[in-house]
Amino acid sequence: MKELIKVRDLNLHFKELHVLKSINMEIYDKTVTSVIGPSGCGKSTYLRCFNRMNDLKDAAIDGEIILDEENIYSRATDVTSLRMKVGMVFQKPNPFPKSIFENTAFGLKIQGKMKGSEIEGRVEQSLRDVWLWDEVKDRLKDSAMSLSGGQQQRLCMARALATNPEIILLDEPTSALDPRSTNKIEELCVELKKEVTILIVTHNIAQAARISDYTAFLYLGELVEYGETKLMFTVPKDKKTEEYISGKFG
Amino acid sequence: MKTKEFLFKYITLAAASLSILFLMGIILSIFKEGLPLFNDINFSDFIFGRKWHPTDEPADLGIFPLISGSIFVTLGALLVGVPLGVGSAIYLSEIASTNVREALKPFIEILAGIPSVIYGLFGMAVLAPLVRKLFNVPTGLNLFSASIILGIMIIPIISSLSEDALSAVSKELREASLALGANRIETIFKVVLPAASSGVISSIILGFGRAIGETMVVLMVSGGAAMLPKSIFSPVRPMTSAIASEMGEAVNGSQHFQALYGIAIVLFLITFLSSLLMQWFAGRENRE
Numbered sequence: 001m002k003e004l005i006k007v008r009d010l011n012l013h014f015k016e017l018h019v020l021k022s023i024n025m026e027i028y029d030k031t032v033t034s035v036i037g038p039s040g041c042g043k044s045t046y047l048r049c050f051n052r053m054n055d056l057k058d059a060a061i062d063g064e065i066i067l068d069e070e071n072i073y074s075r076a077t078d079v080t081s082l083r084m085k086v087g088m089v090f091q092k093p094n095p096f097p098k099s100i101f102e103n104t105a106f107g108l109k110i111q112g113k114m115k116g117s118e119i120e121g122r123v124e125q126s127l128r129d130v131w132l133w134d135e136v137k138d139r140l141k142d143s144a145m146s147l148s149g150g151q152q153q154r155l156c157m158a159r160a161l162a163t164n165p166e167i168i169l170l171d172e173p174t175s176a177l178d179p180r181s182t183n184k185i186e187e188l189c190v191e192l193k194k195e196v197t198i199l200i201v202t203h204n205i206a207q208a209a210r211i212s213d214y215t216a217f218l219y220l221g222e223l224v225e226y227g228e229t230k231l232m233f234t235v236p237k238d239k240k241t242e243e244y245i246s247g248k249f250g
Numbered sequence: 251m252k253t254k255e256f257l258f259k260y261i262t263l264a265a266a267s268l269s270i271l272f273l274m275g276i277i278l279s280i281f282k283e284g285l286p287l288f289n290d291i292n293f294s295d296f297i298f299g300r301k302w303h304p305t306d307e308p309a310d311l312g313i314f315p316l317i318s319g320s321i322f323v324t325l326g327a328l329l330v331g332v333p334l335g336v337g338s339a340i341y342l343s344e345i346a347s348t349n350v351r352e353a354l355k356p357f358i359e360i361l362a363g364i365p366s367v368i369y370g371l372f373g374m375a376v377l378a379p380l381v382r383k384l385f386n387v388p389t390g391l392n393l394f395s396a397s398i399i400l401g402i403m404i405i406p407i408i409s410s411l412s413e414d415a416l417s418a419v420s421k422e423l424r425e426a427s428l429a430l431g432a433n434r435i436e437t438i439f440k441v442v443l444p445a446a447s448s449g450v451i452s453s454i455i456l457g458f459g460r461a462i463g464e465t466m467v468v469l470m471v472s473g474g475a476a477m478l479p480k481s482i483f484s485p486v487r488p489m490t491s492a493i494a495s496e497m498g499e500a501v502n503g504s505q506h507f508q509a510l511y512g513i514a515i516v517l518f519l520i521t522f523l524s525s526l527l528m529q530w531f532a533g534r535e536n537r538e
């Protein structure tokens with residue numbers, strides 16, 4: 001398995017609060033990796049390290065995250081191009097109050113490298129990738145707000161995919177959705193990993209078991225256990241992991 | 251208990267109805283005094299007539315110069331007030347730290363509370379002489395000066411309402427934009443402002459209504475000439491200023507008197523339409 005990302009001795013503090021503690025981990029190319037753990041253990045914070053969204057808050061970060069041979073926390077990193085390579089989908093669907101087309105094209109227009117016709121092609125491809133194209137192709141100019149919650153979340157995935165990222169980060173993407181939409185997103189993740197690496201935070205242990213190849217168990221900011229999902233869910237190495245996945249706490 | 255509730259209900263209903271009653275009373279009285287004018291002259295001559303000589307024999311009762319005065323002064327005010335008002339709203343809501351924001355906001359609120367006659371005084375005593383010297387024009391009491399003073403006056407209206415609209419844009423939308431690689435400036439102009447556009451537009455319309463209806467400032471600073479302005483430094487006489495300055499000398503019931511009420515009708519229609527427009531924009535957010 002090819003390593004796409006290496007996390008090296010990552011620590012993160014919010015003021016005195018030590019949120020992420022010396023995390024080391026590899027994320028493998030074209031896989032689904034899930035991050036599980038009880039609420040408040042640092043899952044979202046961890047995820048937001050990969051596209052430097054914690055830069056917006058007063059977070060002190062040390063350690064390295066290496067993507068394409070480069071530490072994304074080095075001074076040379078251009079955050080804009082990093083965020084084109086590392087897409088993100090949030091907990092609550094958050095489409096812009098713009099048209100379906102404009103939502104999907106947003107990143108490309110920010111990038112400013114493509115002509116109109118190329119953008120149209122890319123928008124169509126991204127919408128196809130998330131199985132939304134047939135539902136919206138006749139109303140690309142309609143407001144994204146007119147879509148259902150599940151469709152909005154898939155639109156947000158299309159929006160993140162449009163710049164052709166290497167990895168997309170999903171932070172509990174189904175927690176605001178009904179079971180049917182949840183299923184669809186889960187199937188989509190499995191399908192998408194042919195093209196793109198997926199790192200998904202979930203509070204839903206069964207979901208991690210269903211869709212991910214690798215699972216990371218985070219507890220109080222520490223990476224307690226990380227490995228192949230099948231192994232971890234059958235023979236967890238750590239006592240805490242076993243307790244968590246068997247639902248003893250959470 | 252029953253009667254108490256009953257009384258309470260009807261007392262509050264009366265209070266609420268009173269404002270409708272006042273509105274009706276005002277509309278009725280201006281129409282009653284103003285409409286007879288149109289028995290003698292036709293409406294389009296009144297609106298588009300180029301000459302306003304109400305005391306001549308026979309009088310010229312064309313209010314086009316007055317309407318132009320109002321429109322130009324108001325547009326000028328928007329030219330000043332919109333960039334500064336929306337700009338300060340963007341600064342306060344998007345850029346300033348909490349401390350700076352809390353320190354600056356009271357100043358804007360104080361600006362909103364200053365009586366317009368004080369704005370007028372400032373315009374006459376400080377701005378007008380400056381404009382006269384700086385641009386070497388015969389009088390500093392003109393369209394330009396009035397626009398600036400009115401523009402400053404509507405900054406707080408536009409700023410505070412726009413700021414509310416900008417602050418109401420969710421953190422999630424901003425994060426979505428940043429996560430797609432947009433920087434802060436792009437996020438403000440491509441996501442936050444468009445998302446807040448209904449609120450920002452209604453703040454601008456409110457500023458428009460305030461500027462076109464303002465009387466004291468234009469009375470004091472606009473120069474008072476009832477002529478079509480030839481340049482931005484021409485003195486003008488907006489509609490409000492004409493009503494306020496001429497009502498005292500117009501003989502009750504005369505044509506001049508009726509014409510001033512006619513101006514009031516036009517002014518009322520303009521502000522009425524602008525507040526309808528504003529409510530439409532303000533309601534748009536909820537409909538979307």
Ligand SMILES: Nc1ncnc2c1ncn2[C@@H]1O[C@H](COP(=O)(O)OP(=O)(O)O)[C@@H](O)[C@H]1O
Nearest residue numbers: 014017019038039040041042043044045046057
């Ligand atoms: N901006 C912030 N400032 C200070 N503390 C924060 C901030 N964001 C998160 N935290 C804290 O970091 C810890 C981890 O939060 P989070 O990553 O959101 O957990 P999870 O996603 O696993 O529920 C929590 O204790 C939370 O209170």
Ligand SMILES: [Mg+2]
Nearest residue numbers: 043044045171
């Ligand atoms: Mg979280």
